[in-house]
Amino acid sequence: MTIIRSYSELSRYDSFEDRFSYLTLNGAVGRSTFGFDRYINQKFYKSHEWRQIRQSVIIRDNGCDLGVFGYEIGGSLLIHHVNPMDYEDVIRGEDWLFDPEYLITTTQNTHNAIHYGIDKLLPKVVAARIRNDTKLW
């Protein structure tokens, strides 16, 4: 597994769109990641070490989607590995799996958008209201 993305690089981008572009993986729907070894993945996400690091990443990102201020997460929150992991990485217990440098807070929708490149899943930007703008929709 080659490390190609990192939080340090990601944090250079201020806007949500730029961060999303940086993280996009463009995977294919239906492509197997863990397949029948998904129990390994589930064991990993239930480990004490993961729960601890998850907590510190949420605090670092202020509970915001991709760590961008203004995108506070109220619904489902998850921590995304900026470089995809596979079965072998978990079995070998790679250090980077628990390194906040390679983790980012996100929502289920944004996570799916990152993996499958579906922009319509991204949070909608609320248009700024202007004077005499009385049309709500």
Next chain:
Amino acid sequence: MEESILKSTKKILGLAEDYIPFDLDVITHINAAFSTLNQLGVGPVAGFAIEDETAVWSDFVVPLNQGSMIKTYIYLKVRSLFDPPATSYLIEATNNQIKEYEWRLNSFREWELDPVDPMVPEEEEELPYDYVTRRIY
């Protein structure tokens, strides 16, 4: 470099150094956190409190291995009092992290009072045992 406790906490809270209207609030919360640390047995026995920006971190004398943890603890405590997180994920993560730091700092303190090397097995005292009656006499 001497680092002011008030200035560094304000910086992490996102307050400019020269913006003083909230200084009293921040100082009060910092002192509340130091008070909790005092009860945990961390820092000077007589307690510690700051009055203005002249107090620096080195004034709070603690072993080197606790310094960073104390700074983060103070920040998390002040943040949760001064600017509480808006989302349940962040509230939960912050509270858990505070609890963890309190436990760890207390654990350091207990170690200082009664150092026990977990790698060295304790010598087991052999009790007088009657193998016939299977009783300790």
